[in-house]
Amino acid sequence: MTPGQRAEARIAELGITEPRDLDVDLIAMDAGMEVVYENLQGCEATLVGVGNKAIATVRRSTVRGRERFSVGHELGHWDMHRGRAFRCRVDDPDQNWASDTLLEKEADTYASHLLMPTSMFNPRVKALGTPGFREVEDLSEVFATSVLATCMRVADINTLPVILACYNARGVLRWRKAAADVPPRWWLRQQLDDDSFAYELLHNGKSHPSPGKQPAEVWFENMDADQYEMLECCMPSRAGEIMVLLYLGPKMLDARYDPHVGNRKFNQHGPRVARK
Ligand SMILES: [Zn+2]
Known part of the structure; x- marks a missing residue:
């Protein structure tokens, strides 16, 4: 079983069918893991587990969704990686999703499925059409999850041609997460384009939470991007960062492999760094 399947099997075993019944502290207790909340420093x-009992200590947060994700993450370790002790940085894509630490990724996936099981999450996403940040926020209230974790899950279920990306306060790409069926030929810009809504948010504070049309060249480096249309919405995130949800237009899904982008070492602007 994959980490996601394990988490969802636990939910199914408990007979939970509604998001409001996803009480992570109770689910953890049922699995022999007690949860305590403290003002932790540095993680x-x-x-810590002994025999069939474990104690998870979770840093207090004003965002209950973050605490819940941490509980789900530790329950993932307890369920899948028993016999080891952990100190974790949870729900930070830069630290976990982008790292090579397999166990951390597994625990994140487990938490994501535990809090947003496919059977409850997918129909609600489908009903939203092309969700912007307002709709994702509503969804995060239903599941008592953080907006970030909810966006990640929307990309994960791979029912929409979506890319979630985070740009720092200087407009530089920090990380991206695309739905699996997004063609890899689409090469996201490393630096925010002046014409993007995200640029306007960063420099003029003008928010754009609902998806609006954009020429694809605003977001992608591909030479032929000016022939395509897509949707963009954005919202401020922590530490002056910007979160972006991008939806590829239908024609972009059929675009062929692009040999002119991605692996170039040089172009007219000089040396370029290939994507990691
Ligand atoms: Zn961990």
């Missing part, structure tokens, strides 16, 4: 959560 988001820790796990």
Whole structure:
């Protein structure tokens, strides 16, 4: 079983069918893991297990969704990686999703499925059409999850041609997460374009939470991007960062492999760094 399947099997075993019944502290207790909340320094959560009992210590947060994700993450370790102790940084894509630490990724996936099980999450996403940040926020209230974790899950379920990206306060790409079916030929710009809504948000504070049309060249380096249309919405995130949800237009899904982008070492602007 994959980490996601394990988490969803636990939910199914408990007979939970509604998001409001996804009480992570109770689910953890049922699995022999007690949860305590403390003002932890230097990490988001820790796990110590002895025999069939474990204690997860989770950093207090004003965002309940973050705490819940931490509990789900530690329960993932307890369920899948028993016999080891953990100190974790949870729910930070830069630290976990982008790292090579397999166990951390597994625990994140587990938490994501535990809090937003496919059977409850997918129909609600489908009903939203092309969700902007307002709709994602509503969804995050239903599941008591953070907006970030909810966006990640929307990309994960791979039912929409979506890319979630985070740009720092200087407008430089920090990380991206695309739905699996987004063609890899689409090469996201490393620096925010002046014509993007995200640029306007960063420099003029003008928010754009609902998806609006954009020429694809605003977001992608591909030479032929000016022939395509897409949707963009954005919102401010922590530490002056900008979160972006991009939806590829239908024609962009059929575009062929582009040999002119991605692996170039040089172009007219000089040396370029290939994507990691
Ligand atoms: Zn961990």
